Amino acid sequence: MWKKDRDGRRCRIPKMHLGANGRKVVSTCLGCALILGAFAGVSRVLPKQKPIVIDESSIVTAGEAPMTETKKNAFQVAAKGAILIDASTGKVLFEQDSHKELPPASVTKVMTMLLVMEAADAGKITLDDKVTISERAASMGGSQMYMEVGETHTVAELMKGVAMASANDGCVALAEYVAGSEEIFVERMNQRAQELGMRDTHFVNTNGLPVADHYSSAYDIALMSMKLYEFEETHQWFTTWQDTITVGLPGKEKEFGLTNTNKLIKAYTGCNGIKTGFTSEAGYCLSASATRDDTHLIAVALGSETSKIRNAEIAKMLDYGFANYETAVIAEAGQVMGTVEIERGTPTSVNAVTAEKITVLAAKGEKDAVKSKVIIRDTVPLPLKKGQKIGKVEVWQGKEKTAEYPLIAEKKVEKASFRELVSRLAKAAFS
Numbered sequence: 001m002w003k004k005d006r007d008g009r010r011c012r013i014p015k016m017h018l019g020a021n022g023r024k025v026v027s028t029c030l031g032c033a034l035i036l037g038a039f040a041g042v043s044r045v046l047p048k049q050k051p052i053v054i055d056e057s058s059i060v061t062a063g064e065a066p067m068t069e070t071k072k073n074a075f076q077v078a079a080k081g082a083i084l085i086d087a088s089t090g091k092v093l094f095e096q097d098s099h100k101e102l103p104p105a106s107v108t109k110v111m112t113m114l115l116v117m118e119a120a121d122a123g124k125i126t127l128d129d130k131v132t133i134s135e136r137a138a139s140m141g142g143s144q145m146y147m148e149v150g151e152t153h154t155v156a157e158l159m160k161g162v163a164m165a166s167a168n169d170g171c172v173a174l175a176e177y178v179a180g181s182e183e184i185f186v187e188r189m190n191q192r193a194q195e196l197g198m199r200d201t202h203f204v205n206t207n208g209l210p211v212a213d214h215y216s217s218a219y220d221i222a223l224m225s226m227k228l229y230e231f232e233e234t235h236q237w238f239t240t241w242q243d244t245i246t247v248g249l250p251g252k253e254k255e256f257g258l259t260n261t262n263k264l265i266k267a268y269t270g271c272n273g274i275k276t277g278f279t280s281e282a283g284y285c286l287s288a289s290a291t292r293d294d295t296h297l298i299a300v301a302l303g304s305e306t307s308k309i310r311n312a313e314i315a316k317m318l319d320y321g322f323a324n325y326e327t328a329v330i331a332e333a334g335q336v337m338g339t340v341e342i343e344r345g346t347p348t349s350v351n352a353v354t355a356e357k358i359t360v361l362a363a364k365g366e367k368d369a370v371k372s373k374v375i376i377r378d379t380v381p382l383p384l385k386k387g388q389k390i391g392k393v394e395v396w397q398g399k400e401k402t403a404e405y406p407l408i409a410e411k412k413v414e415k416a417s418f419r420e421l422v423s424r425l426a427k428a429a430f431s
Contacts, residue, residue, distance in 0.1 A: 073094060073095075073096060074320075075316065075320070076096065077096050077301060077313045077316065077317065078304055078305070078309050078312075078313050079096070079218075079301040079302055079303050079304045079310065079313055080097060080100060080102055080283065080302055080303030080304075081096070081097045081098055081099075081100045081102050081217055081218040081300075081301075081302040081303060082094075082095065082096045082097070082098065082218050082299075082300060082301045082302070082313065082317065083095045083096070083098040083218040083219050083222050083299070083300050084297060084298070084299045084300075084317040084318070084320065084321050085222045085226065085297070085298050086295075086296070086297060086321075086325070086327075086361040087226050087229060087289060087296040087297060087298045088296055088327070088357075088359045088361065089359070089360070089361060089403070090222075090223070090226060091361055092219075093297070093320070093321050093324075093325065093361075094317055094320060094321070095218070095219070096218075097218070098217060098218045098219040098222075099199075099200050099217050099218075099219050100200075100217055100218070101200050101216070101217055102215060102216065102217060102218075102282065102302045102303055103208075103210070103214060103215055103279065103281050103282035104208055104214075104215070104216040104221060104277060104282060104285055104302065105208045105277030105278050105279045105282035105283075105285050106143070106166045106168075106207065106208045106275065106276060106277035106278070106285075107208065107216070107221055107275050107276070107277040107285050107286070107287050107300075107302075108203065108205070108206065108207060108208030108214070108216070108277070109162050109166065109171055109207060109208065109275055109277075110221065110224050110225050110228055110274060110275050110287060111189050111192065111193065111203065111224050112171050112174065112175065112185075112189070112206045112207070113159060113162060113163065113228055113234065114192070114224055114227055114228045115178065115185065115188060115189060115192060116155065116159060116174050116178055117228065117231040117233070117234065118192075119178050120155070121231070124178070125155060125177070125178060126155070127154065127155045127156040127159070127233065128154055128155070128156065129154065129155050129177070130152045130153070130154060131152060131153055131154070131155060131158060131173050131174065131177045132150065132151075132152050132173075133147045133148065133149055133150065133151050133152070133153070133169070133173050134149065134172070134173065134176055135149045136172055136176070136182070137169045137170075137172040137173040137176065138169055139169075140168040140169040140171075140172055140207065140209075141168065141209070142168045142207070142209055143165060143166040143167060143168055143261075144165075144167050144168050144169040144170075145161045145165060145167045145169055145170055145245065145247055145256055145258075146169075146247060146256065147169050147170075147173075147247050147248075148247075148248060148249050148252075150249060151247065151248060151249050153173075153245075153247075155174065155177070156233075157245055158170040158173055158174050159174070159234075159237060160237045160240075160243065160245070160258065161245060161258060162174070163234065163237035163238055163260075163273075163275070164237060164240060164243065164259070164260045164261070165258045165259065165260075165261065166261050166275075166276065166277075168207040168209060171206040171207040172206060172207065174206075175206045182205070182206055185206060186203050186204065186206060189203040189206070190202060190203050193220065193224070196220075196223050196224060196227060197223060198216070198217075198220035198223055198224065199220070200215070200216060200217035200219065200220050201215065201216040201217065201220045202214065202215055202216075203216075208277055208279070208282075209279070210279050210280075210281050210282075217302075218300040218301070218302050219300075221287050221300045221302070222287065222298050222300050225273075225274050225275070225287040225289065225298050225300070226298055228274065229273060229274065229289055229298075234273070235272060235273070238260075238262070238265070238272060238273030238274055238289070239265055239272050239273065240258075240260060241259070241260050241265065241266060242257065242258065242259050242260070243257075243258045244256065244257055244258065245258060261276040262274070262275070262276050262286070262288065263307075263311060264286075264290075264311055264314065264315070267311070267315075268288075268290060268311075268314075268315050268318065269290075270290040270291050270292045270318075270322075271288060271289070271290045271318075272289050272290065272291055273288070273289040274287045274288060274289050274298075275287050276307075278307070282302070282303065283302070283303040283304055283305060284301075284303075284304040284305070284306060284307045284309070284310040285300075285301065285302045285303065285304070285310070286300070286301055286310050286311070286314055287299075287300045288300075288314045288318070290318050290322075292322050293326070293327070294326075294327040294328075294329050294359060295321075295322060295325060295326055295327040295361070296327075297318055297321045297322070299314045299317040299318050299321075301313045301314050301317075323364075324363065324364055325361050325362065325363060325364060326361075326362060326363075326364055326367050327359050327360065327361055327362070327367075328359065328360045328361075328362055328367045328370040329357070329358070329359050330358035330359065330360060330370075330372045330393065330395060330405075331354045331357070331358045331372075331393065332354070332357055333354055333355070333356050333357045334353050334354060334410075335353060335354050336351045336352070336353050336410070337352050337353065337354060337374050337376070337391070337393060337407055338351070338352045338374055338376045338391065338407070339351055339352065339376075340352060340376055340377065340378075340380055340390055340391075340409075342380060342382070342384075342413055344382065344415065344416050344421065345382055345384070345413040345414065345415065345416055346413065346414045346415070346416045346420060347411075347413060348416075350380075350384065350390070350409050350410060350411060350413050351409075351410040351411075352374075352376050352390050352391045352407040352408070352409070352410070353407065353408060353409075353410045354393065354405065354407060354408075355387075355405070355406050355407070355408050356405070358372075358393060358395070358405050360395050360397070360402065360403065362397065366397075369397055369398050370395065370396070370397055371395075371396045371397075372393055372394065372395055372396070373393070373394040373396065374391065374392075374393055374407070375391055375392050375393075375394065376390060376391035376407060377390050377391055380409075380413070382413060382414070382415045383412065383413065383414050383415055384409050384412060384413040385409065385412055386408075386409055386410070386411050386412045387408045387409060388408060388409045389406045389407065389408055390407060390408065390409050391406075391407035392404055392405065392406055392407055393405045393407060
């Protein structure tokens, strides 16, 4: 063969001489080509393979857990939503559609009462403050105390009316007094709900009268009920069966009878609150508290068909809780758990005390397995404020740490002056 060189002249291409290795490579390539050709011919006469069909329902993508059967409860509750919790820790013991958004009717008033009690606790109002009934408050329908425009009542009287007789007019009067208007108060209700972790709740009014977009869930109601019950002043209102209150303008006063709407405080051993509710849309609702020995439970049922069914289902949940669980008391509120020595402080030591009562719910028969471990700081910063955290209590059930509670300073500790430190050294030297 010929080719042209750089000057355009024709020259012969030299023949390529393959060595032994080169000939082997060529032979191998020719053999592969023959085999592939044979397979191609065979594929024309073989029957076509049917396509593989994949059941997409069996595919589990990244981050998605395989579907498993939902664990069934040991019993069912005749309600649209229900829950049973330990009131001390919030531990869920039973639940059925507990996060379903439902109209809560007058159980809404648990949040109204909570905000009033928190305002009193913060010093913004007192329970003895006088509240004047507005035209808006007096115009409320449904359950009420039939108060007239212009008459006055203490915060405590209105709270008693709300707790016992589910007074709608009392709710609006309290909201206006605490926040200036019911609308602002409702905004605070929703804000507080978010702070408490109530993700299934939206309030539109203070009393639960039927209105669009007003809803909550059994779980959320249990949360706010647990918080409200921390205020001991409410316990008397919740547990009083009957009482009277004077209503009406001066010269037209009359006695108005209050009867507690929660019949379980008389019918169920240990029941001590909290709030009933009913509208045709919501059905019969109840958040109920009950205490036996050291065990405090809260049961919630929403949307039962009758009050009799609602009460029976609440009792069923409470019976289950008391039969299967008991409470171990680790420490009472304010109990001394240890002492911190502070050489440069005045005084020279401070007690580490519990900030609250520490209890642990355990299955019946496993109470003795609950143990606690006290950890107190070796050194503390000065000055030290009363109530400042200086340690902790760990709660263990078997080998698992289940909770942790703060230990706080029982009193304040100031920095010792130079003169005090010298005096202490002198006393120590001559003692």
